[in-house]
Amino acid sequence: xxxxxxxxxxxxxxxxxxxxxxxxxxxxxxxxxxxxxxxxxxxxxxxxxxxxxxxxxxxxxxxxxxxxxxxxxxxxxxxxxxxxxxxxxxxxxxxxxxxxxxxxxxxxxxxxxxxxxxxxxxxxxxxxxxxxxxxxxxxxxxxxxxxxxxxxxxxxxxxxxxxxxxxxxxxxxxxxxxxxxxxxxxxxxxxxxxxxxxxxxxxxxxxxxxxxxxxx
Amino acid sequence: xxxxxxxxxxxxxxxxxxxxxxxxxxxxxxxxxxxxxxxxxxxxxxxxxxxxxxxxxxxxxxxxxxxxxxxxxxxxxxxxxxxxxxxxxxxxxxxxxxxxxxxxxxxxxxxxxxxxxxxxxxxxxxxxxxxxxxxxxxxxxxxxxxxxxxxxxxxxxxxxxxxxxxxxxxxxxxxxxxxxxxxxxxxxxxxxxxxxxxxxxxxxxxxxxxxxxxxxxxxxxxxxxxxxxxxxxxxxxxxxxxxxxxxxxxxxxxxxxxxxxxxxxxxxxxxxxxxxxxxxxxxxxxxxxxxxxxxxxxxxxxxxxxxxxxxxxxxxxxxxxxxxxxxxxxxxxxxxxxxxxxxxxxxxxxxxxxxxxxxxxxxxxxxxxxxxxxxxxxxxxxxxxxxxxxxxxxxxxxxxxxxxxxxxxxxxxxxxxxxxxxxxxxxxxxxxxxxxxxxxxxxxxxxxxxxxxxxxxxxxxxxxxxxxxxxxxxxxxxxxxxxxxxxxxxx
Numbered sequence: 001x002x003x004x005x006x007x008x009x010x011x012x013x014x015x016x017x018x019x020x021x022x023x024x025x026x027x028x029x030x031x032x033x034x035x036x037x038x039x040x041x042x043x044x045x046x047x048x049x050x051x052x053x054x055x056x057x058x059x060x061x062x063x064x065x066x067x068x069x070x071x072x073x074x075x076x077x078x079x080x081x082x083x084x085x086x087x088x089x090x091x092x093x094x095x096x097x098x099x100x101x102x103x104x105x106x107x108x109x110x111x112x113x114x115x116x117x118x119x120x121x122x123x124x125x126x127x128x129x130x131x132x133x134x135x136x137x138x139x140x141x142x143x144x145x146x147x148x149x150x151x152x153x154x155x156x157x158x159x160x161x162x163x164x165x166x167x168x169x170x171x172x173x174x175x176x177x178x179x180x181x182x183x184x185x186x187x188x189x190x191x192x193x194x195x196x197x198x199x200x201x202x203x204x205x206x207x208x209x210x211x212x213x214x215x216x
Numbered sequence: 217x218x219x220x221x222x223x224x225x226x227x228x229x230x231x232x233x234x235x236x237x238x239x240x241x242x243x244x245x246x247x248x249x250x251x252x253x254x255x256x257x258x259x260x261x262x263x264x265x266x267x268x269x270x271x272x273x274x275x276x277x278x279x280x281x282x283x284x285x286x287x288x289x290x291x292x293x294x295x296x297x298x299x300x301x302x303x304x305x306x307x308x309x310x311x312x313x314x315x316x317x318x319x320x321x322x323x324x325x326x327x328x329x330x331x332x333x334x335x336x337x338x339x340x341x342x343x344x345x346x347x348x349x350x351x352x353x354x355x356x357x358x359x360x361x362x363x364x365x366x367x368x369x370x371x372x373x374x375x376x377x378x379x380x381x382x383x384x385x386x387x388x389x390x391x392x393x394x395x396x397x398x399x400x401x402x403x404x405x406x407x408x409x410x411x412x413x414x415x416x417x418x419x420x421x422x423x424x425x426x427x428x429x430x431x432x433x434x435x436x437x438x439x440x441x442x443x444x445x446x447x448x449x450x451x452x453x454x455x456x457x458x459x460x461x462x463x464x465x466x467x468x469x470x471x472x473x474x475x476x477x478x479x480x481x482x483x484x485x486x487x488x489x490x491x492x493x494x495x496x497x498x499x500x501x502x503x504x505x506x507x508x509x510x511x512x513x514x515x516x517x518x519x520x521x522x523x524x525x526x527x528x529x530x531x532x533x534x535x536x537x538x539x540x541x542x543x544x545x546x547x548x549x550x551x552x553x554x555x556x557x558x559x560x561x562x563x564x565x566x567x568x569x570x571x572x573x574x575x576x577x578x579x580x581x582x583x584x585x586x587x588x589x590x591x592x593x594x595x596x597x598x599x600x601x602x603x604x605x606x607x608x609x610x611x612x613x614x615x616x617x618x619x620x621x622x623x624x625x626x627x628x629x630x631x632x633x634x635x636x637x638x639x640x641x642x643x644x645x646x647x648x649x650x651x652x653x654x655x656x657x658x659x660x661x662x663x664x665x666x667x668x669x670x671x672x673x674x675x676x677x678x679x680x681x682x683x684x685x686x687x688x689x690x691x692x693x694x695x696x697x698x699x700x701x702x703x704x705x706x707x
Contacts, residue, residue: 201642
């Protein structure tokens with residue numbers, strides 16, 4: 001019975017069908033299935049599959065993003081149950097993502113978020129134009145392992161350095177690792193501002209994040 | 217909304233056809249085939265038997281044009297219509313007439329043999345961009361007398377697609393039609409559902425050789441489609457002006473169609489060619505030059521004004537290896553041909569003008585062809601509103617549209633998804649996958665295609681009959697056994 005349901009759950013993620021994934025999440029609650037099982041044996045299987053397919057070039061970005069949305073919706077439905085049980089979902093790690101202050105470009109960052117979620121990270125995406133204190137505040141609030149910062153403009157990329165300096169001042173590193181990204185960001189820049197790494201694309205960002213949390 | 221390229225206006229087309237008709241009277245057409253001269257004489261043309269020059273009055277040509285089919289199809293092995301000749305359908309096949317094959321490791325242009333043609337056929341069979349096969353290269357491991365029909369034999373063994381082919385003599389054209397008839401079931405079935413079109417070439421300037429005209433007559437009577445491949449060389453075997461070459465092309469095609477329709481009114485025939493400019497430094501024939509593409513596009517427009525099916529040799533390069541020159545010449549040629557609405561565009565895979573086939577280039581060209589075909593599909597309207605309907609729930613965020621169901625539903629209809637031959641990766645991804653150039657990626661793709669290729673299932677009785685037929689002709693030509701073919705044992 002539950003095996004069937006797990007398969008359906010995985011499929012709803014693969015299909016990127018948020019309505020279906022929420023419906024299945026609710027059904028699992030009615031059936032008093034353990035929410036952690038629902039996530040790991042059901043929905044995550046779908047996310048892993050589509051992530052794999054994307055890596056092989058056999059699935060495409062819209063499918064990946066839709067799967068991410070369906071996953072997010074299902075987990076949001078299950079979250080109150082998890083809280084009731086006092087349990088937290090085991091993840092690869094917690095990540096706060098943001099585009100730095102003064103910059104409103106975010107497609108790349110959003111893709112990184114989707115890919116990280118699809119790879120098992122718990123991602124909190126703050127959106128664009130985020131000042132240092134907000135990014136750090138959120139990281140502390142959720143006990144983040146990684147902060148990921150994006151900047152598209154050469155005029156705003158300097159803000160990445162400000163966040164890192166602030167973290168150092170507060171003595172929050174190396175507890176919190178920092179990933180930087182965006183079109184003008186180079187490895188040299190990342191080293192110069194003492195970030196923990198950078199990648200040119202979302203697939204590389206996932207590899208980097210796994211490395212930073214020691215789960216390569 | 218199919219985008220169209222037109223280099224000529226109606227007035228110019230009229231002038232071209234007018235002067236082409238004048239050329240058929242003066243200097244006339246040299247027809248080196250007695251039967252063709254007789255057909256022309258009987259219909260009222262003025263024939264000089266000594267010089268073989270025929271003056272063909274316009275009214276005979278007009279009459280021939282009335283009976284030419286505006287449209288016909290080529291069929292696959294199963295008898296499904298797959299290639300449409302006529303209208304603005306745009307289709308591609310590999311270039312034929314090659315005598316060599318590129319060895320990708322050494323860049324040698326090796327004299328081609330049986331396994332080489334089989335490789336080309338396998339690759340073309342596996343790529344949907346190729347609507348038809350062609351008898352792409354001559355196999356030098358069999359006697360010359362069976363060169364043409366042996367190519368067809370191999371294509372028939374390894375493909376189900378329609379075939380663009382051609383005979384090298386007046387005798388073998390009959391053998392080749394017999395071979396096709398074995399698979400079709402009979403000559404009558406072949407006429408009803410032809411799988412192949414036969415290229416027939418006039419000789420520039422304004423000559424129909426004994427062989428060319430003989431093939432026209434044989435094909436017309438059999439009802440098997442003929443494709444005129446007129447080859448004006450602008451500046452050498454045709455006027456140096458592009459428009460002059462187009463006019464000579466028209467005269468050669470019109471006279472060919474006249475002979476063909478006199479032999480059998482209503483038989484299918486194609487207004488095609490392989491023109492070229494003439495390179496004044498090297499004395500070579502640059503099929504990849506932009507002026508060559510302009511001649512092709514223009515003559516196709518002339519043919520279309522007469523309502524005829526069209527063909528051209530485009531997407532070809534003078535380069536000796538699949539490099540940037542090959543890419544830019546082939547890509548531009550394919551695009552010009554596609555935008556000209558040419559029904560069959562031959563030439564893919566060819567290097568060194570039309571001499572050397574390359575499976576690696578064939579897979580690269582397939583990408584250019586896919587792009588050209590996408591362009592031909594034009595701007596599409598999938599939704600009721602053009603854009604306004606997309607904005608519900610949009611939060612002024614960059615990735616908003618990625619989350620829409622309609623994006624997932626439509627992106628593959630809007631965007632052609634290239635194979636791995638085309639690199640669109642990040643620097644990181646490109647380096648991690650081996651930092652390869654196009655040629656290297658193409659080599660890998662060829663290996664993948666060859667590894668996954670399976671020989672089509674064909675009626676074993678028909679295959680045996682075909683094999684026996686070809687073996688008999690090989691023995692007559694002095695070859696006791698046909699070359700051994702990997703993974704094929706004749707019964």
